[in-house]
Amino acid sequence: AAQEGFSAEEIDGELAAAGHGPLPVVAVVGRPNVGKSTLVNRIIGRREAVVEDKPGVTRDRVTYEAHWAGRRFKVVDTGGWEQDVLGIDASVAAQAEFAIEAADAVIFVVDSKVGATDTDEAVVKLLRRAGKPVVLCANKVDGASGEADAAMLWSLGLGEPYAVSSLHGRGTGDMLDAVLDVLPEAPAQTFGDAVGGPRRIALIGRPNVGKSSMLNKVAGEERVVVNEMAGTTRDPVDELIDLGGKTWKFVDTAGIRKKVHLQEGADYYASLRTAAAVEKAECAVVLIDVTEPISVQDTRILTMAVEAGRALVIAYNKWDQLDDERRFYLEREIERDLVQLQWAPRVNVSARTGRHMEKLVPAIETALESWERRVPTGRLNAFLGELVAAHPHPVRGGKQPRILFGTQAGTKPPRFVLFASGFIEAGYRRFIERRLREEFGFDGSPIQISVRVRE
Ligand code: GDP
Numbered sequence: 495a496a497q498e499g500f501s502a503e504e505i506d507g508e509l510a511a512a513g514h515g516p517l518p519v520v521a522v523v524g525r526p527n528v529g530k531s532t533l534v535n536r537i538i539g540r541r542e543a544v545v546e547d548k549p550g551v552t553r554d555r556v557t558y559e560a561h562w563a564g565r566r567f568k569v570v571d572t573g574g575w576e577q578d579v580l581g582i583d584a585s586v587a588a589q590a591e592f593a594i595e596a597a598d599a600v601i602f603v604v605d606s607k608v609g610a611t612d613t614d615e616a617v618v619k620l621l622r623r624a625g626k627p628v629v630l631c632a633n634k635v636d637g638a639s640g641e642a643d644a645a646m647l648w649s650l651g652l653g654e655p656y657a658v659s660s661l662h663g664r665g666t667g668d669m670l671d672a673v674l675d676v677l678p679e680a681p682a683q684t685f686g687d688a689v690g691g692p693r694r695i696a697l698i699g700r701p702n703v704g705k706s707s708m709l710n711k712v713a714g715e716e717r718v719v720v721n722e723m724a725g726t727t728r729d730p731v732d733e734l735i736d737l738g739g740k741t742w743k744f745v746d747t748a749g750i751r752k753k754v755h756l757q758e759g760a761d762y763y764a765s766l767r768t769a770a771a772v773e774k775a776e777c778a779v780v781l782i783d784v785t786e787p788i789s790v791q792d793t794r795i796l797t798m799a800v801e802a803g804r805a806l807v808i809a810y811n812k813w814d815q816l817d818d819e820r821r822f823y824l825e826r827e828i829e830r831d832l833v834q835l836q837w838a839p840r841v842n843v844s845a846r847t848g849r850h851m852e853k854l855v856p857a858i859e860t861a862l863e864s865w866e867r868r869v870p871t872g873r874l875n876a877f878l879g880e881l882v883a884a885h886p887h888p889v890r891g892g893k894q895p896r897i898l899f900g901t902q903a904g905t906k907p908p909r910f911v912l913f914a915s916g917f918i919e920a921g922y923r924r925f926i927e928r929r930l931r932e933e934f935g936f937d938g939s940p941i942q943i944s945v946r947v948r949e
């Protein structure tokens with residue numbers, strides 16, 4: 495119903511926008527230089543400088559949110575990482591692997607000026623085995639004269655080649671319509687079987703933090719291999735493990751067990767792997783090696799999990815190696831670099847000795863509970879009313895913006911929409927988030943707050 499100057503339609507619209515569950519994932523794959531990054535930029539409608547990135551620089555972001563024709567989804571740009579050092583074949587194989595495991599639909603980009611190459615044909619084979627819906631993007635058709643080149647790509651056997659110019663936007667609308675036609679509403683892989691089934695956990699962290707050791711420790715002899723890709727020759731990806739009286743699904747364990755000896759290229763592979771594991775999981779356990787300073791790579795991986803909106807537990811591993819001096823510095827590094835993540839449950843473990851490993855499951859359970867928590871609208875508004883009365887927003891330009899009311903639009907993770915009478919400053923938003931956490935918990939879950947201002 496309408497409230498305090500917001501129409502019922504406005505309120506419903508905000509809730510619909512914020513209330514989506516986990517979004518389905520579209521992966522953009524193809525050889526280097528076919529225009530994947532250009533296309534991703536076009537789809538997300540931003541000039542996010544993906545194309546301008548220097549070669550050899552590992553990108554922070556892999557996944558972007560996008561919307562088209564009233565639907566929201568995620569786009570994964572699999573291009574642009576160190577393709578030169580990795581070599582085309584390995585790079586494309588890793589993309590295809592990602593597409594097979596973590597995407598709900600695939601946009602396969604081919605350079606129509608070049609035509610189908612052997613590498614393209616090889617990717618088609620991989621994609622066909624994966625059984626995920628594929629839309630064929632015949633890119634670099636900048637004008638009508640290129641249409642014939644696009645038509646040549648019928649030969650790939652993937653159905654209609656959509657003639658597109660990612661650079662100028664020509665044809666992208668029709669192609670996105672085709673993508674939405676085949677894209678499921680919700681990510682089937684991740685959550686389709688989660689109702690009542692085992693919860694999905696991803697062990698992530700930079701190389702050598704101890705992921706494989708931890709997996710072996712928790713798995714012991716209990717391990718049951720779940721081969722989700724029955725009928726293929728791929729490695730098993732997910733494993734069912736009994737822990738603390740429950741069965742858990744540890745996702746993407748092939749990526750943990752498989753030791754990749756691809757020197758520089760390993761970075762690219764690891765980023766893609768981490769993104770895939772995060773997409774597939776409900777809760778990410780991020781391992782940090784306490785014997786080394788917390789690095790940019792560590793915080794990147796944490797950010798990936800938070801931005802994906804997954805429940806989060808931080809496991810400080812190799813605790814058996816910690817002396818008093820290193821411990822002193824570690825605590826300072828945590829205060830400096832991870833202060834924003836104080837809400838994440840922390841376990842200090844040793845995957846080698848088994849120290850405190852029994853604390854892992856309770857931490858994961860806490861995080862997942864928070865991730866799914868729903869605050870009743872009445873309680874939320876009683877809380878907001880008291881908060882605003884006791885700590886009003888600072889007066890700006892003679893006006894005092896007020897939070898009028900709010901509601902929780904969704905869970906997994908909790909998403910709130912606040913309706914306000916004027917612009918709410920970032921500092922005040924953070925204050926509200928902090929107080930929401932104090933009041934309602936949410937340990938181990940990111941929370942998202944959007945503010946809608948009355949015109
Ligand atoms: P990626 O390696 O597959 O991500 O390819 P990029 O997006 O980096 O593009 C490679 C090159 O192709 C860049 O110089 C782009 O400007 C160019 N390119 C991308 N899309 C188009 C297009 O639709 N038409 C033309 N003419 N050039 C394009």
Ligand code: GDP
Nearest residue numbers: 701702703704705706707811812815844845846
């Ligand atoms: P991954 O690359 O993240 O899978 O890391 P691994 O599990 O392969 O571990 C990397 C190295 O760290 C190996 O030599 C492990 O034996 C060692 N390691 C893992 N966990 C611990 C731990 O808790 N304590 C100690 N001291 N070493 C560990």
